[in-house]
Each structure stands twice: as structure tokens, then as C-alpha cells.
Amino acid sequence: MIFSSAFNRLKQGLSRSRTQLNNRISKLFTGSVPLTDIMLDQIEETLISADIGVDLSMEIIADLRKNFPLNQVVEMESVIDFLKHNIIARMGSRTFHQTLENKPHVILVVGVNGTGKTTSIGKLAHHYHKQGKKVLLVAGDTFRAAAIQQLAIWSERTGAEIMRKEALDPSAVVYDALQSAIQREIDVVIIDTAGRLHTQKNLMEELGKIRRIVKKLIPEAPHETVLTIDATTGQNGLIQAQQFSMVTPVDHLFLTKLDGTAKGGIAIAIQHKLDIPVKYIGIGEQMDDIQNFDPVSYVNALFEVDEN
Secondary structure (H helix, E strand, C coil), X not given: CCCCHHHHHHHHHCHHHHHHHHHHHHHHCCCCCECCHHHHHHHHHHHHHCCCCHHHHHHHHHHHHHHCCCCCECCHHHHHHHHHHHHHHHHCCCCCCCCCCCCCEEEEEECCCCCCHHHHHHHHHHHHHHCCCCEEEEECCCCCHXXXXXXXXXXXXXXXXXXXXXXXXXXXXXXXXXXXXXXXXXXXXXXXXXXXHHHHHHHHHHHHHHHHHHHHHCCCCCCEEEEEEEXXXXXXXXXXXXXXXXXXXXXXXXXXXXXXXXXXXXXXXXXXXXCCCXXXXXXXXXXXXXXXCCHHHHHHHXXXXXXX
């Protein structure tokens, strides 16, 4: 198995999900027992309980049924290995290796309020600041004073600069920030935006205006539009991602709060069902608790059996 520190941190972040999966599956394989329809149904329920999704769980069990004959003794390790390889094959092994070819590299972050958007921006700022990049945070959510204050705190924590102006049109803040970034040769600009999905028309108009302002100054930008999704909301996060992608173009997903849920399978469901790849995952509350999403490492960490 994989022994890197990054993998160990991922395992730790997914501990609640992994413990629930392994506990429920291991109870089915106590002693030498033959594989039965009842056991297959219980494995399916276990996958669904982890928020892998009903349809996908049914498909996985159908494949399991084809590969393991009923009424014969099967080792738990063999079943788990099959589940891992089956899910990885369905997700693909695409990973992101970010190269900042543009200066500034503009990241537009969108998401419903409460999904951990501001914290995710802070983690991204820290991620790039550690690489020696000059980072500018843009407080584009001018409707919530708390959002601006939170972003200012993350600016202090990460060493990133911040552009903020309360009670001003968000697109005007973005315009001033990008002008400043170009003049001062900032490497990465991360733009926060308001997240009022329940007023889709206003949100669409606002995000559309911000995108036009960005392109006016930097035609190829934004280079990334990242949508934050709260993993603890389970299947509701999947629905949220579908709804938000109707409002604005989305390149990647940032799946947050994975350490706070036993439903880590939602990353698998989202990656499988949406035509939007998961790029970043948040696996803790600290600045370093961010990783690029690697389907192979993720599935291995989710299903790996802890040694006693």
C-alpha cells in the first residue's frame, strides 16, 4: 500500500468514512461464511450509506455478483480489493498537476454560503504562498461584511495580500484588484464571490458581470472557476453542484469538510455523475489540510483496512 505522508493525512481525514465502511463490511465476514444474496444486499446498503449513490452502488454490486460465485466462501480482503478496483476504473485516474502559465493566474471561487468557501480560499492561498507565489485575495462578496472579515483573517494567516472595499459593486472591486495585480506582477489572484443560489437570476447576472470584467483586463481569464461543495451534505451536495453549474460555468470542484463526515463516498458519486472533475479536497481545518484529488489514492484511503 501507499505510505507517503500525504496518503497518511488523507487516511486520517477520511477516518470516519473508512471506519464506518470497514466496520459494516467486516461484520459480514466474521469467520468463514459463504457469500449470499443477503450479504450482497448488505454490502450494497453499506455503499449507499457512504453516499456513493443508489444507482452506482447497484452497478458495483452487479459486477461483484458476476465475479464472485454465490454460496462459496470468500475472503473479505478479496471483496474489498474488488470494490476498490471497480470504483477506480469507473472514476478514472485523472489527477491535476497545476502549472501556472499565466501571470496573474486568476481563480474565481463560487459556492453557496456555508460550504466552506472562505476557508477553501484561505487554503488555496496558503498552498500557493508556500510555493513562493505572490497571492492576492479579492473580497468579491461585498454583501456580507462577515465574508470580508473572514477573508482578511485568512490574508493575515497566509501572508497573502487582500483587496477589499465594503458596500461596493463586486465587479468594481475585482476590476481594481486585477489592475493592481497586473501592475505589481502578482502570481495568483483568488476571487471570492457571493453565494446566493436561491436568487439565481441575481447571482447569474452578478457572476456574469464579474467574468466580463475579468476578461476585459485578462482575455483568457478566469483560468479556473472552482465550485466549493460541502461533503457533509451528502447527496444534497451533488444536487447543489448540478444547480450551480446551470448558473455559471464551472471547471473544477473543491470538496470541503471530508473529515467531518462518514459519507466520504460523495466524492465518488460526484466524480462519477457530474461532468465536472473534483480537483481539490479539504480534509481538516488547518491551512495544510488541502490536497489535489487523486481518485486512486482517495479510494485506497477510503477502503484500506487498518491493521491492529
